[in-house]
Amino acid sequence: MRIFIGIDLDPEVRARISLFLEGVEGFAPDARWVRPESLHITLKFIGEQTPERVEAITERLRRVQGSAFEIRSAGYGFFPTAKAPRVFWIGIQAGPQLAELAESIDMATAELGIPREERPFSPHLTLARAGAAGRRSAGRRSGSPKWRKGDRPNAVFAVLEKRLAAMGEVDFGTMTAHEFILYQSQLSPKGSKYTKLQRLPLQGS
Numbered sequence: 001m002r003i004f005i006g007i008d009l010d011p012e013v014r015a016r017i018s019l020f021l022e023g024v025e026g027f028a029p030d031a032r033w034v035r036p037e038s039l040h041i042t043l044k045f046i047g048e049q050t051p052e053r054v055e056a057i058t059e060r061l062r063r064v065q066g067s068a069f070e071i072r073s074a075g076y077g078f079f080p081t082a083k084a085p086r087v088f089w090i091g092i093q094a095g096p097q098l099a100e101l102a103e104s105i106d107m108a109t110a111e112l113g114i115p116r117e118e119r120p121f122s123p124h125l126t127l128a129r130a131g132a133a134g135r136r137s138a139g140r141r142s143g144s145p146k147w148r149k150g151d152r153p154n155a156v157f158a159v160l161e162k163r164l165a166a167m168g169e170v171d172f173g174t175m176t177a178h179e180f181i182l183y184q185s186q187l188s189p190k191g192s193k194y195t196k197l198q199r200l201p202l203q204g205s
Contacts, residue, residue, distance in 0.1 A: 002048050002185045003197070005061070005105055006040040009125075010175035013073055014039060017090065017172050021127065027160040031088065031128040038194060039125050041071070041092055043102045043180060046114055056112060058182055058198050064104050066180075068204040069097035073125065073172040076164060078157060085157045086130050090172065092123035099123075101180065101202075130156040178202055 009017075018036035025033050049057065075091035092098070102121045110116050164170065182198040 001051060001054050002187070003046045003054060003057070004042060004183050004185060005044040005046070005180060006042045006183055007071070007177050007180050008040055008196075009073075013173050013175050017073070017125070017127075020170070020172070024160060024163065025128075027163050028088070028128060028157050030156050031130055031160075033128045034126055035191060038192065039127075040181075040183070040194070041098075041123055041125065044105045044109060044117070046109065053112070054182075054197070057109060057114075060108050060112060061105065061180075061182060061198070061200055064101070064108050064180075064200065066101045066104060066202045067097060068176055068178050068202045069095055070174055070176050071098065072174045074170060076127075076170055077124075078161075082161065084154060087126055088128040088157055088160070089124040089126050090170070092125065094123065094177075098177070105180070128157075130154060 014036055017039060021033065021036060025031075046057070072093040073090055074093060077089055077091065078085035079087040079089065099121050102123075106117050179199050179201045181196050181200065184195040184197050186193045186195070
């Protein structure tokens with residue numbers, strides 16, 4: 001089973017992002033756009049595990065401590081740079097609780113032999129990827145993609161960048177995170193399918 005840990009979006013926030021996507025996808029027709037129903041905030045990508053290991057991971061995650069907190073979805077950007085964009089993303093703004101939760105999960109799973117994250121936690125929502133080079137699962141890692149060999153200036157998102165600059169601030173609203181979720185990711189030619197295996201409530205929910 002291919003698994004990762006994340007936070008789901010409130011229906012209201014997801015609906016606003018969906019409307020936004022309908023309005024901007026045509027400005028980057030060569031990009032690979034993420035389906036709105038697949039959007040989530042990745043806290044920890046784990047990868048392939050046996051059912052027995054998934055059960056052990058679930059038990060360990062139940063002991064992770066954290067309180068409910070607010071998350072704002074606003075702003076946008078491109079990884080690794082705007083001049084050589086591979087990923088188009090929406091920003092995630094939250095208090096220290098979000099990064100602390102990601103760190104607690106990283107430490108908890110490390111106790112079971114799962115490698116720690118190498119990159120600093122960088123919460124975001126991936127909306128599109130530039131062609132075949134960007135075809136990674138949306139559940140992959142929580143850090144921002146680094147510059148890699150083969151990245152070069154391209155015009156995949158050029159029209160989109162100009163349109164967004166004319167729009168001004170992009171804000172999709174605020175939600176309260178009451179839980180984090182253990183997901184299963186199943187790959188297919190039509191894109192990844194995510195199944196919620198376990199909901200793990202935060203204190204104060």
